Amino acid sequence: xxxxxxxxxxxxxxxxxxxxxxxxxxxxxxxxxxxxxxxxxxxxxxxxxxxxxxxxxxxxxxxxxxxxxxxxxxxxxxxxxxxxxxxxxxxxxxxxxxxxxxxxxxxxxxxxxxxxxxxxxxxxxxxxxxxxxxxxxxxxxxxxxxxxx
Numbered sequence: 245x246x247x248x249x250x251x252x253x254x255x256x257x258x259x260x261x262x263x264x265x266x267x268x269x270x271x272x273x274x275x276x277x278x279x280x281x282x283x284x285x286x287x288x289x290x291x292x293x294x295x296x297x298x299x300x301x302x303x304x305x306x307x308x309x310x311x312x313x314x315x316x317x318x319x320x321x322x323x324x325x326x327x328x329x330x331x332x333x334x335x336x337x338x339x340x341x342x343x344x345x346x347x348x349x350x351x352x353x354x355x356x357x358x359x360x361x362x363x364x365x366x367x368x369x370x371x372x373x374x375x376x377x378x379x380x381x382x383x384x385x386x387x388x389x390x391x392x393x
Contacts, residue, residue, distance in 0.1 A: 277302060
């Protein structure tokens with residue numbers, strides 16, 4: 245009986261911590277995208293489905309926004325977002341965004357270069373390509389943030 249009680253207490257504690265962490269992380273995100281891009285709209289809907297408050301800004305020159313926000317050209321994808329001071333480039337998962345916000349590394353942002361099949365907004369049935377989420381800093385240093393194999 246004591247073991248069951250201990251498990252219940254631990255479960256309640258961990259559940260409250262998960263909710264507190266979720267409440268602590270920013271959910272307001274601004275997305276710069278081309279107005280005709282359907283995969284960008286799918287990514288925005290994915291964010292909304294995960295509780296994000298999305299401000300979508302249509303622009304015919306999304307590359308100007310990428311340059312203004314410091315996205316390295318080699319990491320460019322179709323849309324660029326900003327959340328809590330970080331840049332999020334391309335089809336990044338909410339899990340990776342939350343990891344960025346939770347650990348707050350000393351980087352400018354994270355990016356999924358190109359448009360890998362299977363990433364949010366780029367779904368093609370069960371097909372999934374392996375890909376890497378890259379981090380980048382103010383000096384242009386690029387490193388692997390997380391691998392999805």
